[in-house]
Amino acid sequence: MEFLLQPLTLLTFFPLVGILVLFFIPSERKDVLRWTALIVSLITFGLSIWVLTMFNASNPDLQLLAQYDWIQVAGWNIQYYLAVDGLSILLVLLTTFLTPISILSTWTAVEERVKDFMLFFLLLEIGMLGVFLAQDLFLFYIFWEFTLVPMYFLIGIWGGPRRIYAAIKFFLYTMAGSILMLLAILWLGIYGGTFSVPDLIAQGNIPANIQWWLFLAFTAAFAIKVPMWPLHSWLPDAHVEAPTAGSVILAGVMLKLGTYGFLRFNIPLFPEAAVRAAPWIALFATIGIIYGAAVSYAQADVKKLVAYSSVSHLGFVMLGLFALNSQGMQGAILQMINHGLSTGALFLLVGMIYEQTHTRELKVYGGLWKVTPIFGTIMLIVALSSMGLPGLNGFVGEFAILLGAFGSRAIGNAWFAAISALGVIMAAVYILYMFQKMFLGPQGEVVDEVKNHGHGLRDLNWREIAIMVPILILIFWIGLYPKPFFDLMAPAVDQLVASISSVAMR
């Protein structure tokens, strides 16, 4: 039972404590339920900070190992193996950071079946943390598939009008990819005699042609999750129909499960295939960047606009990852965090206004700045961060990615970076377009309409400001002084890049 006391076990499974407590709280006591879930998620965040203090950033290897035999019979060699390194520490923190924020955002938005909502939310957190920490492919797969279930319920029960369609589409799309990955995982397990990822990487003698097939199978799972163009069509439905907190977690964390998968599994396990695939991935990433931006601009629904912008932003992440050099990959990891913060914040803000107006049609908004100045200011900062204004977080990540992609030997063609850079400009177009439609110009009918009902559009209240402030702090912090964040990941990324070049770029 020693494994229960390992820091990473405690971190991953602490939300389970909350779930057990929630079971004993009657469903009518909604505020008690909310506070319990919030406090549990805050303690989980505290645990992740505790893990961060124990984390040695200069060590590029896996740390804080919780490694125990799990299923060691009948020819199986499966371990309970959690560990953290520079590639995953920031994503773990992002998960524990966004969860309490999302829970806080549901305070007035979720009135129905609060208990179930909180149960699924905490289950989801366990699943996501497990994905980022698992170092055994079998364990990883269990967490990976498990994340689908609570998210499916979150969309399906508390979502918008087309929620059931969106939930099933989300589920089936994601599962379609991951079951192919399951076959590849089993093949690896039989071939290598172990499911432990570090051991499999160390063995590293998979024939090149088989590497290619395995790479494709893993890619099927992760590319759908990211989602890469042209596998993105589940995303707008799921994002738009999901409740605000669900969208925040979906965009903020769950999409990163895909990009993280590429980083943790595809690239180190199949380096030769990764190098071979890099130009193709870059091609699809570039198309995604441009396509996502163009389609965003065409949306009439704010939430859909933000959803499509994810396709574009995640294209940058993929481009950076498959630059397969230090700059690109570090930029990509940072951009995962940035996207989680700024897109998460955009969904939160859209959710806050939707709670009052019950519409997301761009054309009915306008002139909100005068009515709700705090809301407008925060929206402006987040929007600028999302489009990559220097001094805010988005710029740092995108700059590093473009720099990496430009000089990447694996991609081998600077045009991808050049075209992708256009995506930054296009981001400015659709983001500013949205901002202008909502906040500037003549007052839209939505303002009047609310007035007609007797109560005007109110500005953000203290709870809503409290939700946004931590995100804003991070947006400025990463934008102005990103060094501590890069320091956390740099040794691990450098080691990964070195190992790829020693194997695959001879």
Place this chain on the structure above:
Amino acid sequence: MTQADFSTILPLTLLTVWACVLLLVDLFIPNTHKGITALLAALGLALTLGFTLAQIGVQQTGLNGMIMLDGFSTFVSALLLVSGLLGVALAYGYVRRMGIERGEYYTLLLFSVTGMMLMAQAADLIVVFLALELLSFPLYVLAAFARPKIESEEAGLKYFLLGAFSTGFVVYGTALVFGATGSTNLAAIVAFASPGTSNLLLLSIGAALILVGFGFKVAAVPFHMWTPDVYQGAPSAVTAFMSSGAKIAGFAALLRVFATAFPSIAVDMTGILWALAALTMILGNVIAIAQTNIKRLLAYSSIAHAGYILMAFVPYGNPDVAPVSIAAGLFYLVAYALTNFGAWGVVIALEKGTGKGLELNDYAGLARKHPALAAAMTVFMLSLIGLPPTLGLVGKIYLFRAVIDGGFYGLAVIGVLTSLVSAYYYLRVVVIMYMRDGEPETEHESFLDLTTMATAIATVVISLVPQFLFAWASSAVLKLF
């Protein structure tokens, strides 16, 4: 009859005698207290289970090599006895509510379990035939147990006619195998077949006919036509028992017969088994999408799962992979049986005496009204899809490992893609329970609730600590060879 003979058939004898005595004792139990019969039947099953478990590790043949006791048979018998217990628990309140509470129900169930256990122990094709008849006849009667309900009578008759037809295939196949090798004893068949002295073509045809016969029993495509009608028409408690028990027994016999007696014709058989497995998975899952009745949905799901278990047979001719694949088959049978009983338990909880409550739409709003029941059903649906944290996932992973180990990548891909298809219709049940409003009425019976909750918890917990089951399943197989 030596002592070894006796100990080989000890659990079988105990259960047979118990069933016969119960038949008499039941005459003296008043109609208002037929629950006592059920409890006595359960006691018999539990005692037999105790003896069976005590025989773990014993390996011997008895009655001149007709009957075998080994790890494989012990594993399957234990699983069958647990299925029997679950079958009794599900029936306990159900038969009373449906007005079909008669003592024979439990006696018939015991006889059927005996036949299934005999099937697992059979070391001779004649005994296989005997066991097949012994397990089938009580099931024919049980399927029609809700007479004079027309659906139930139809189910019984249909099951009987097609069952008798398929038994004919087994008999004819046995005759051909005998013609080819001069023996019906499994060990002797191997001895004759391997040096190439026998007529392999005749042997192959015989084996294929036996496969057809058992294909009916386990509901493999294209021999599945009876399944939805019989599963729908038979009383739900019977269907629950039949869909697990008959499948376990049928697969046990197939595994035993093919792995022991027919490895020499694996080249011919592999292709056929491959096609059967693929067809069964595809057809079962695709047709299930269109179902709106929960019993029919579970019937097609049971067909589909026969396909997954059939995958375990495909590499049986490869001596390196065969032990893994048979262990995987056994493990999956456990996962399927537990999940299946649980799911049928929920069906029974919602079924009304009038035969209402069986449409998918009757499940609307279940999550609000009976959260525990809905959560249990969700666990079963996830397990049938093969998602964590359930036994179904672990079982499927085991199966796919065997198939990949054997090098049948195409079949593995078909397997996972059909699992994806299955997610659609299993999730629909979840959608209706959680995302539609309604006022479902359920029956609360202590044994029923206990069964549903226990199987749900077992499905989750065993998936997290599957070591002992893995070890047991794989040791059960090593002794087969």
